[in-house]
Amino acid sequence: MPPRQRLTPADRRAQLLAVGARLFAARPYADVLMEEVAEEAGVSRALLYRHFPSKHALFAAVYQQAADQLLAETRLDPADSLVEQLVQGMDIHLDYFVANRNAVLAANQVLAGDPVIQTIMTNELDMLRTRLLAVLPLADESTREAVSGVLKSWLVFVQVLCVDWLAHETCTRTQLRDVCVGAVLGALRPLVSELE
Numbered sequence: 001m002p003p004r005q006r007l008t009p010a011d012r013r014a015q016l017l018a019v020g021a022r023l024f025a026a027r028p029y030a031d032v033l034m035e036e037v038a039e040e041a042g043v044s045r046a047l048l049y050r051h052f053p054s055k056h057a058l059f060a061a062v063y064q065q066a067a068d069q070l071l072a073e074t075r076l077d078p079a080d081s082l083v084e085q086l087v088q089g090m091d092i093h094l095d096y097f098v099a100n101r102n103a104v105l106a107a108n109q110v111l112a113g114d115p116v117i118q119t120i121m122t123n124e125l126d127m128l129r130t131r132l133l134a135v136l137p138l139a140d141e142s143t144r145e146a147v148s149g150v151l152k153s154w155l156v157f158v159q160v161l162c163v164d165w166l167a168h169e170t171c172t173r174t175q176l177r178d179v180c181v182g183a184v185l186g187a188l189r190p191l192v193s194e195l196e
Helices: 009-026 034-041 045-051 055-073 082-099 101-110 115-135 141-168 173-188
Strands: none
Touching: 009 034, 009 045, 009 055, 009 101, 034 045, 034 055, 055 082, 055 101, 055 115, 082 101, 082 115, 082 141, 082 173, 101 115, 101 141, 115 141, 141 173
């Protein structure tokens, strides 16, 4: 083990998250060992377990950090067309999914029934829906409720389609993005006349 560097608790946690994120991206969830995380971080297992009591806790923190980063990088600006906003948001997410295939597959397959991981994903999808609703030209509350339901269903559709694509790559990345964007535009068109 390399000599341990003295860090503040916040810096140590950030370091452990970075090592965990790298390992969960590189290998399937089952192949990531906490001992390896400690070794790569240059810390004892006891110190690692003080910050993260289990591999699940480390993964959940890594996934929460990724969800927060994706939300921060997804720019929804009413000055841009809806298509531009959707393409930008899809590209940000697909970049992460491709770079972190194993982590995304773990969250959506291995840990699919886990309430902590599901809460992280649900919260991100809800925040994306709220932000999309804020930039759409909605005539009234009734239209807003209908569009909200469409967006919620669309976000789940995108999640399932992207996970399937990560596992099987049945089309190109651009085709996947365009299918997702086209699906929501088609679904919203009867409800929102001012699209694009």
